[in-house]
Amino acid sequence: MSRGFVKEEDQEDIPFVAPRAHLPEGITNYVTQNGMNELLLEKQAFSDEKEDLNITNEKERRIAINHINAKLQLLINRIATAKIVDLSKQPQDEIRFGAWVTLKVGGAKTPQKYQIVGVDEADIAKGKISFISPIAKLLTNKKIGEKAILKLAKEDRVFEILNIAYLTN
Numbered sequence: 793m794s795r796g797f798v799k800e801e802d803q804e805d806i807p808f809v810a811p812r813a814h815l816p817e818g819i820t821n822y823v824t825q826n827g828m829n830e831l832l833l834e835k836q837a838f839s840d841e842k843e844d845l846n847i848t849n850e851k852e853r854r855i856a857i858n859h860i861n862a863k864l865q866l867l868i869n870r871i872a873t874a875k876i877v878d879l880s881k882q883p884q885d886e887i888r889f890g891a892w893v894t895l896k897v898g899g900a901k902t903p904q905k906y907q908i909v910g911v912d913e914a915d916i917a918k919g920k921i922s923f924i925s926p927i928a929k930l931l932t933n934k935k936i937g938e939k940a941i942l943k944l945a946k947e948d949r950v951f952e953i954l955n956i957a958y959l960t961n
Contacts, residue, residue, distance in 0.1 A: 827874075
């Protein structure tokens with residue numbers, strides 16, 4: 793049927809779904825095993841949410857299901873492209889994907905600890921930074937005792953590598 797014969801109030805809006813964390817075209821979607829586990833749990837949560845929908849209005853229910861399906865499809869695509877990195881096979885004395893890095897930043901007295909992870913797993917509040925972030929790129933291949941310098945507009949920020957560990961927690 794032509795769209796000209798559909799009542800305007802019967803037309804459904806295509807739900808807006810925020811994109812997942814940015815992964816540049818052509819960049820491998822590396823994940824830790826923990827990151828993959830989190831993606832799979834998220835997938836299960838979407839499936840559960842869809843099953844547990846308690847909406848009686850048919851149009852609202854269809855819109856809600858479409859929205860969940862759209863988020864689920866983005867997630868399924870991300871899972872399908874994920875490549876799990878075996879942290880035990882990383883060079884243990886060098887910063888690479890999956891490393892927990894303890895750093896002295898500038899003149900700070902307290903060291904900071906970060907893990908280099910996949911884009912979906914990154915969460916600065918948990919000390920997890922994306923492998924495509926400028927800081928992660930700057931630290932990659934460095935060893936304990938080395939320094940990395942991040943050039944900022946008004947200053948240079950110096951990161952001294954104090955420790956490197958590959959934990960599978």
